[in-house]
Amino acid sequence: MALTFTETPFDRAALQRGEAIQLRVLMSGARFVPLWEGLHLVDDAPRLVTWDHAQTQAHDLAEVVFLGFAGQTPWFALPVKGAQPEGMWKGLREIMPFLPGDEAAVLAYALAMANWRRNHLHCGRCGAVTTLTEGGHSVACPACTHRSFPRTDPVVITLITHEDKCLLGRQAAWPPGFYSCVAGFVEPGETLEAAVKRESFEETGISIGDVRYVASQPWPFPASLMLGFRAGAVSTEISRNDLELEDCRWFAKDDVRGFRERGDDAPGFKLPGRWAIARSLIDGWLAE
Ligand SMILES: [Zn+2]
Known part of the structure; x- marks a missing residue:
């Protein structure tokens, strides 16, 4: 889809x-x-x-x-x-x-x-x-x-994985139980790859190696272009930035599949909605 x-x-x-x-x-x-x-x-x-x-x-x-x-x-x-x-x-x-x-x-x-x-x-x-x-x-x-001229602000959003786990976090303002991929605005003078690595390290303390572009999605709230990436972690110890994330964890593939099958209305962990590129990145990983 x-x-x-x-x-x-x-x-x-x-x-x-x-x-x-x-x-x-x-x-x-x-x-x-x-x-x-x-x-x-x-x-x-x-x-x-x-x-x-x-x-x-x-x-x-x-x-x-x-x-x-x-x-x-x-x-x-x-x-x-x-x-x-x-x-x-x-x-x-x-x-x-x-x-x-x-x-x-x-x-x-x-x-x-x-x-x-x-x-x-x-x-x-x-x-x-x-x-x-x-x-x-x-x-x-x-x-x-x-x-x-009309602005489009690039945002990198990355599903970071390590072996059979993926890294998901949540901001305090999000609905209870909701977890998603690491994301942030690209800064002036920065490549997309550098932004992916910087955001990952700033928010979670995780260093990543290869960065692979997956897809993009216009996101007019108010003017973003979401640029979806996959990346492999080269470190696994989380050092969370409290100002960015309220929680951040490694989740096993079977657990994430379980969250998806339970749906959004069930209590507990929730994945991004099916209209979000974050969900597409997660679904792609689950399908591998
Ligand atoms: Zn003027």
């Missing part, structure tokens, strides 16, 4: 983003993904709206983001400003377990774009109010001409 948020059905049509007049023409036959304060409009499923509806909602069309084409149909993200509009609005984390893969991917794309725009209303260099350009894929500062 494909990872959540990776089944994008889109042609992003990046070369058309600069054609402002053409994009306005496309809007008349487009589908719009409404977003308000980082939430999606839903009924039983996420609701898409047409151009007619978009216009009646007094949305700011200068803030619309061109997402691309699904087949022949153009799609846009439609940020809604002001007080909470009519309808039921929910966060993607809440609804993603119930969405088909392609819908989840589109909503993640739209949400990531909206999150970025909400954090770049002012120029990072001079503070002036910015203008959305390139079909929503760039902000320009009218005062100093500085331009910014």
Whole structure:
């Protein structure tokens, strides 16, 4: 099964983003993904709206983001400003377990774009109010001409193994019993491999040898790209960083398989949800 948020059905049509007049023409036959304060409009499923509806909602069309084409149909993200509009609005984390893969991917794309725009209303260099350009894929500062582009923050997440065991930890803020892989942001000037080794040592005291890339997953909470790795430990004594992890242990394969078979509702140890790349890494290891 494909990872959540990776089944994008889109042609992003990046070369058309600069054609402002053409994009306005496309809007008349487009589908719009409404977003308000980082939430999606839903009924039983996420609701898409047409151009007619978009216009009646007094949305700011200068803030619309061109997402691309699904087949022949153009799609846009439609940020809604002001007080909470009519309808039921929910966060993607809440609804993603119930969405088909392609819908989840589109909503993640739209949400990531909206999150970025909400954090770049002012120029990072001079503070002036910015203008959305390139079909929503760039902000320009009218005062100093500085331009910014959508951010994607790389996060390395690693399943560390040694013989028949894997290393899992938990943060204090997580739900009771929940354990996952070691993860952290890549820092400026750092390779992915170095980030994997640094995060492992900082959080758990475990030194690792070979690092192997497995897969990636967009994670728009608010702007991450999860980069999944496997790594073999060359030391096994845990020296946990209290500021990062509340607990960290080696778990035998049979135990982890047992947690998975018991499911998320059973008391005791729990694995990451099936929509998370951490779970995919764990499942891959269990299958070996
Ligand atoms: Zn500026």
